[in-house]
Amino acid sequence: MADRIIGIDLGTTNSLVAFMQDGAPVIIPGEDGLNLVPSVVALDDKGNPVVGNAARKYLVETPERAVYSVKRLMGRDLRDVQDELELFPFRLADDIAPGEVLRLSLGGVTFTPPEISAMVLRQLKRNAERYFGGAVTKAVITVPAYFNDAQRQATKDAGRIAGLEVLRLVNEPTAASLAYGLDRRKNGTIAVYDFGGGTFDVSILKLHDGIFEVLATNGDTHLGGDDIDNLLIRIALNDIRGDLGVDISRNGEAVQRIRKAVIEAKIALSLADLVKLEVELPDGKHYLREITRPQFEALIAPVIDRTLPPCKQALRDAGLLPSDIDEVVLVGGSTRIPQVRQIVRHLFQREPHCQLNPDEVVAAGAAIQANILAGGSGATKEMLLLDITPLSLGIEALGGVVAKIIHRNSTIPASATEHFTTGVDGQTAVAVHVVQGERELAQDCRSLARFDLQGIPPMPAGLPRIEVRFLIDANGILQVSAREQRSGQAAHVSVQPSYGLTDDQVEKMILDSFDYAEQDIEQRQIIEARNETETILAALHKGRNGPAWQALGSDEQRAINASEGHLRTLREGGDYKAIRAAIDDLNERTTRLAELMMDTAVSSVLQGKTMATADVGDDIAAPHPFAAAEIKST
Ligand code: ADP
Numbered sequence: 001m002a003d004r005i006i007g008i009d010l011g012t013t014n015s016l017v018a019f020m021q022d023g024a025p026v027i028i029p030g031e032d033g034l035n036l037v038p039s040v041v042a043l044d045d046k047g048n049p050v051v052g053n054a055a056r057k058y059l060v061e062t063p064e065r066a067v068y069s070v071k072r073l074m075g076r077d078l079r080d081v082q083d084e085l086e087l088f089p090f091r092l093a094d095d096i097a098p099g100e101v102l103r104l105s106l107g108g109v110t111f112t113p114p115e116i117s118a119m120v121l122r123q124l125k126r127n128a129e130r131y132f133g134g135a136v137t138k139a140v141i142t143v144p145a146y147f148n149d150a151q152r153q154a155t156k157d158a159g160r161i162a163g164l165e166v167l168r169l170v171n172e173p174t175a176a177s178l179a180y181g182l183d184r185r186k187n188g189t190i191a192v193y194d195f196g197g198g199t200f201d202v203s204i205l206k207l208h209d210g211i212f213e214v215l216a217t218n219g220d221t222h223l224g225g226d227d228i229d230n231l232l233i234r235i236a237l238n239d240i241r242g243d244l245g246v247d248i249s250r251n252g253e254a255v256q257r258i259r260k261a262v263i264e265a266k267i268a269l270s271l272a273d274l275v276k277l278e279v280e281l282p283d284g285k286h287y288l289r290e291i292t293r294p295q296f297e298a299l300i301a302p303v304i305d306r307t308l309p310p311c312k313q314a315l316r317d318a319g320l321l322p323s324d325i326d327e328v329v330l331v332g333g334s335t336r337i338p339q340v341r342q343i344v345r346h347l348f349q350r351e352p353h354c355q356l357n358p359d360e361v362v363a364a365g366a367a368i369q370a371n372i373l374a375g376g377s378g379a380t381k382e383m384l385l386l387d388i389t390p391l392s393l394g395i396e397a398l399g400g401v402v403a404k405i406i407h408r409n410s411t412i413p414a415s416a417t418e419h420f421t422t423g424v425d426g427q428t429a430v431a432v433h434v435v436q437g438e439r440e441l442a443q444d445c446r447s448l449a450r451f452d453l454q455g456i457p458p459m460p461a462g463l464p465r466i467e468v469r470f471l472i473d474a475n476g477i478l479q480v481s482a483r484e485q486r487s488g489q490a491a492h493v494s495v496q497p498s499y500g501l502t503d504d505q506v507e508k509m510i511l512d513s514f515d516y517a518e519q520d521i522e523q524r525q526i527i528e529a530r531n532e533t534e535t536i537l538a539a540l541h542k543g544r545n546g547p548a549w550q551a552l553g554s555d556e557q558r559a560i561n562a563s564e565g566h567l568r569t570l571r572e573g574g575d576y577k578a579i580r581a582a583i584d585d586l587n588e589r590t591t592r593l594a595e596l597m598m599d600t601a602v603s604s605v606l607q608g609k610t611m612a613t614a615d616v617g618d619d620i621a622a623p624h625p626f627a628a629a630e631i632k633s634t
């Protein structure tokens with residue numbers, strides 16, 4: 001049989017795994033018999049990961065051991081996630097610098113978003129392995145069409161950490177269209193309306209000769225079924241305050257029971273005209289209320305209406321009118337609500353596709369794509385899925401301006417080449433700074449990578465011909481190479497987003513993940529504590545060699561030395577709690593030293609001195625940004 005490749009929908013709220021069997025996609029259920037695996041991860045008291053429905057109870061009982069919606073943090077930087085942090089109880093490690101990979105705390109241990117997603121993926125992989133009775137190592141994973149390079153990289157990393165070779169990342173709307181077999185109609189335009197648990201996405205796709213192209217995407221990253229649940233919860237809390245005279249809005253367990261009941265009621269209302277919302281409160285009191293379909297519809301209309309402006313904007317961006325759309329596809333659990341179908345029907349003036357389960361279509365499409373890649377039966381070689389780059393890609397040229405090389409909305413895979421030259425006589429190295437975004441200045445764009453092209457023979461400014469080539473593969477991942485044509489000197493990077501994970505980190509995570517499946521989490525705690533020890537000792541070493549140390553009183557110096565000695569004796573031992581306490585102690589005693597060091601650093605910058613950086617080779621002329629003089633573009 002052909003290679004076994006699974007299709008995975010790695011969702012914000014729910015994830016699924018599917019496989020093509022006898023010409024049709026089949027969703028593979030979990031141990032609990034359910035198809036949907038909630039994207040919730042917890043650590044049990046032994047430190048072992050728990051995923052899905054089993055992890056949900058931790059959200060209430062020990063919320064510090066559980067996390068959900070981690071897709072929101074994938075491939076994102078501290079600066080990107082402010083709005084998420086306000087709305088979601090993510091516990092980020094407190095020492096993350098802007099530009100660093102985020103780390104979340106789970107039961108006192110920190111994990112990056114790809115590691116947490118990997119736990120979900122590993123569960124799906126296990127479900128598939130149980131189903132097949134054999135190993136599964138290859139997968140196709142879906143991502144939102146608007147995911148940028150870093151978010152796609154992070155998703156691939158998560159797959160690798162979970163022990164899956166990710167053969168292809170497919171856009172979710174494309175997968176849904178495949179599930180409906182829309183590729184068979186060869187030409188036309190498709191609108192995919194995806195209303196899930198916490199996010200709303202709309203995509204306009206164009207099909208030409210059976211090839212999908214994303215024309216436009218839009219949406220609201222904070223709009224979904226959760227908003228409907230919250231409205232119903234608020235009503236119940238109000239009722240309970242009024243009728244029963246108790247305010248239970250701060251009682252976590254009570255609110256959780258209400259949440260469970262309102263979700264059941266909401267789901268029942270998609271079929272019934274009247275439901276009973278019934279909750280047994282922890283204090284033995286009983287809450288009951290009837291909700292009719294018209295009442296429900298009036299309540300949620302404002303939430304549902306918020307999906308309309310993004311749809312209209314996407315149409316405008318694609319240069320289309322609603323009447324230009326040939327097919328409308330419904331995706332996401334919240335499109336089961338009849339009223340949602342109604343407004344979609346009304347907007348596009350046509351009957352949307354909803355014969356398939358809207359929360360399963362993306363996984364089904366992923367399975368179809370997996371089957372194509374496996375060369376399975378029914379798969380045609382010509383079935384190509386083309387997508388677009390959501391943002392422009394370019395490099396920083398002289399003066400900090402961006403020279404765009406691949407423009408946004410280019411169909412991928414794509415490649416483009418531009419030529420640059422030097423701005424200074426005798427320049428032997430250039431720094432290539434790869435950025436993503438639409439703004440004019442590199443500092444306003446997302447920095448993706450930096451690398452140096454060295455060893456250019458000294459020539460007058462403007463003479464070297466430096467060819468920079470960008471290649472985006474079918475997954476939307478970028479490779480950049482630069483070559484000086486007169487000397488043949490070349491440099492190349494597979495773009496590792498600045499705030500993404502390096503290959504080494506991923507390798508380490510893969511190893512770690514094997515370990516900690518069996519190992520006690522304590523081991524990890526010890527390693528982390530030791531790593532932190534190294535960091536603080538290194539910082540202290542730096543401080544001692546600078547002027548700030550001299551500014552301290554001898555008492556302060558002595559106290560720091562004693563605290564340091566204590567930490568050094570503990571660090572190789574296995575008592576991570578003691579190591580942490582010693583770290584805290586040293587941190588406290590070095591507060592003033594750190595402040596003084598910071599002052600010196602700031603004043604040296606103010607005086608125009610650059611701080612020494614250790615990683616610049618002394619024998620190389622300082623890399624100079626490219627001159628904007630552009631000779632030729634292809
Ligand atoms: P995501 O893509 O965000 O991971 P899903 O597509 O699985 O999420 O959608 C989950 C949402 O769909 C939840 O808010 C859930 O309550 C809602 N949902 C599922 N079934 C129904 C239904 N029959 N009626 C209304 N809402 C539903």
Ligand code: MG
Pocket residue numbers: 011012196332362
């Ligand atoms: Mg989804």
